[in-house]
Amino acid sequence: MGSHSDGTPHQSGTVATTGTTEMERFPDPGLPPHRPRLTDIDEKAAKRAERQVVLLFLISVLGSVLFFVGYFGIQIDGAPKYDVTDPSGSRALQVQNLLLGLGIALGMFGIGIGVVHWARTLMPDHELVESRHAVRTEEQRADAQEILTTIYDESGIKRRPLLRNTLIGAAVVAPLPFIGLLKDLGPTDLDVLKHTLWDEGVRLVRDPSGTPIKASDVTLGSTFHVVPENLAQIGHNEGYLDEKAKAVVLLMRLDPDSVNVSPERQDWNVDGIFAYSKVCTHVGCPVALYEQQTHHLLCPCHQSTFDLTNECEVIFGPAARPLPQLPITVDAEGYLVARSDFTEPVGPTYSQRGTHVEEMQGEAN
Known part of the structure; x- marks a missing residue:
């Protein structure tokens, strides 16, 4: 057994070790012979x-x-x-x-x-x-x-x-x-985003069936994709798709005690039923994902996230402002109707640049 009796890897001979001399470098094999195509x-x-x-x-x-x-x-x-x-x-x-x-x-x-x-x-x-070198001289x-x-x-x-x-x-x-x-990516005339088909007394109807919605139909946690009832009066050759794209709304019912409502919007909802524009304020994608547990609305295009419990303020993503809210109430028959049009332009924030400039000029005067 001799010196291998301790059984260690370096002494037993079970592991090959290199010598103390420096390993010779492999010669450069050069380029392979060129094979013509x-x-x-x-x-x-x-x-x-x-x-x-x-x-x-x-x-x-x-x-x-x-x-x-x-x-x-x-x-x-x-x-x-x-x-x-x-x-x-x-x-x-x-x-x-x-x-x-x-x-x-x-x-x-x-x-x-x-x-x-x-x-x-x-x-x-x-x-x-070729050897790399800096190009310096003429x-x-x-x-x-x-x-x-x-x-x-x-x-x-x-x-x-x-x-x-x-x-x-x-x-x-x-x-x-x-x-x-x-x-x-957007209309050339940004003024078209300032007004939609919503007006006082216009019923909220389901998209695409056109069925009017009663307040009793909207249960806690439910969601409806909504358009104005008068949209059906517009022909497809009269700008139907453009008007629908501006007016689409998401309708949801939340527990009124879990929602923060500003004083000027106290009468914009009906017993916790809220209506918000479906058009994202980033670049206009349709906001159609609703997380019932967190009460968050998500835009699938760029992940902008809006908090329903705080008037759809932006809590994540590139959107720069909350989703516009549609003021709603009920008519004599119990159907949900709009109180007015949106109070601000729908769609991407860039559509309001001219509006902001006009407001600032008005305040300055």
């Missing part, structure tokens, strides 16, 4: 790859055009231009959404895959190793410019003008759908 040795294959890239860029352009066909060519408010049998416009909306989605997908897919395919099949793929700047010129030449843009032109066309057209979508 088919397009490097076969001109026909290169031409075929070039046509494939051009086709992908053209698909991108076609997708962008398809987006604009759906965006501008299909009428949503009213019967679509191609089908007079659909007065509600529901089929038109489905077709438009399909064209918008396909258009954006093809636009991004074509230009993305086209550039990748170009790089993998036609651009030089030689591996090289001579080094000239070297850097020469490198960029070499990259430009090796990309094949000069030798393949069809690739260059289709790439430029796809790159110019592809962002246009996103620019067009900016138009739908």
Whole structure:
């Protein structure tokens, strides 16, 4: 047994240990031998790859055009231009959404895959190793410019003008759908958000059935999605969707003892039944998630959270102001009706910028 009798790992020989000499460094294996691609040795294959890239860029352009066909060519408010049998416009909306989605997908897919395919099949793929160094002297700047010129030449843009032109066309057209979508982030005339269809005596009805709601129908903890009864009088070609988007309301009943109500709003609720705008004050997404236990309303877009027990003040998220409250009461038949329109504009906070300026100017005068 000898010196191994203590049984320790370092003495028993069960563990291999390194020597005290410094380990030799592995030699640099260098770069592997370059394997030419088919397009490097076969001109026909290169031409075929070039046509494939051009086709992908053209698909991108076609997708962008398809987006604009759906965006501008299909009428949503009213019967679509191609089908007079659909007065509600529901089929038109489905077709438009399909064209918008396909258009954006093809636009991004074509230009993305086209550039990748170009790089993998036609651009030089030689591996090289260069030492990094700071570009400081004029001579080094000239070297850097020469490198960029070499990259430009090796990309094949000069030798393949069809690739260059289709790439430029796809790159110019592809962002246009996103620019067009900016138009739908909000109305260009912000004054339209200051007034809705709600008015004194207008009944609250369920969406989408249009059934009037009695105060006795609203039980503790229940929630209703509500629109004004006079919305049914507006045709789909007369701005129905726009008016509905502004007027939608969430109706809930809470224990009156658990709610803090400011003095000027004491008569805005009916025995704990409260009505608040469904349009988030951040960017206008529909607030539709109600946590019954915490009495919180949540916006699913950016997680803005509003506290129902404190007049829907913001307790989390990017929203800058509470949800506007709709003053309500009951009529002679026991149905819930509005006392008036909203006392402040609904929707995103930016819609009130002009209002704040006017108020400040009025106070200054």
